[in-house]
Amino acid sequence: MSINIAIDGPAGAGKSTIAKMVAKQLGYIYVDTGAMYRAMALYIMRQGVDPKDSERISKECKNADISITYQDGAQVVLLNGENVNGLIRTEEVGNMASATSVNPDVREKLVDLQRILASKENVVMDGRDIGTVVLPNANVKIYLTASSKVRAQRRFLELEAKGEKADIDTIEKDIIERDHRDMTREISPLKQAEDATLIDSSDMSIEEVVAAMIALVK
Numbered sequence: 001m002s003i004n005i006a007i008d009g010p011a012g013a014g015k016s017t018i019a020k021m022v023a024k025q026l027g028y029i030y031v032d033t034g035a036m037y038r039a040m041a042l043y044i045m046r047q048g049v050d051p052k053d054s055e056r057i058s059k060e061c062k063n064a065d066i067s068i069t070y071q072d073g074a075q076v077v078l079l080n081g082e083n084v085n086g087l088i089r090t091e092e093v094g095n096m097a098s099a100t101s102v103n104p105d106v107r108e109k110l111v112d113l114q115r116i117l118a119s120k121e122n123v124v125m126d127g128r129d130i131g132t133v134v135l136p137n138a139n140v141k142i143y144l145t146a147s148s149k150v151r152a153q154r155r156f157l158e159l160e161a162k163g164e165k166a167d168i169d170t171i172e173k174d175i176i177e178r179d180h181r182d183m184t185r186e187i188s189p190l191k192q193a194e195d196a197t198l199i200d201s202s203d204m205s206i207e208e209v210v211a212a213m214i215a216l217v218k
């Protein structure tokens, strides 16, 4: 039986940074499910579909073949065979992903893929519904969060480092809006699983969060 670690939480809580480090220390595979929703959103965007047109999203998502491979230990997302890693990290794709991930057909398709991965390998998987829906029997479940202010600050520094101009208040407003959308959607909303451990990283360093998670796993 493979060992599964589920990490959920809102956008910008540091899930992917932390999950990657935890996976590396444990020698497990890191699965970034947000990247799968982003790749799907990119596909739907490219077809020129309105994010509110759920009927067309249901139809179009059937033509998007999303898969995951690993290069030098890093996850690579393939969209119909194309490596889209470099295209899915924009705010535009993130917002589209938040809108299109409410679609039940999109979710069903990606959840199936996530469960297959977790059944074959020891994984650290991060997302919004991993502990609640995708892997309800995960060995360890963590809900990682931080205040919207701290998350906006981190995102701001990230963008600044990439040389992109950004306004911190706009970022925080976006984060609050996305949280609301992710937490109130009908299917698989973001919420802490009953048996998940809460970690609030607002006043913790990356190393402290990683150490706390490794301790939980052990």
Ligand code: DC
Pocket (backbone or CB within 6 Å): 011, 012, 033, 034, 035, 037, 038, 094, 097, 098, 099, 101, 126, 127, 128, 129, 130, 178, 182
């Ligand atoms: O974690 P992220 O920002 O890359 O995720 C992008 C969007 O995908 C997010 O707004 C909600 C959605 N998502 C989801 O619905 N379920 C997941 N397991 C992961 C992401």
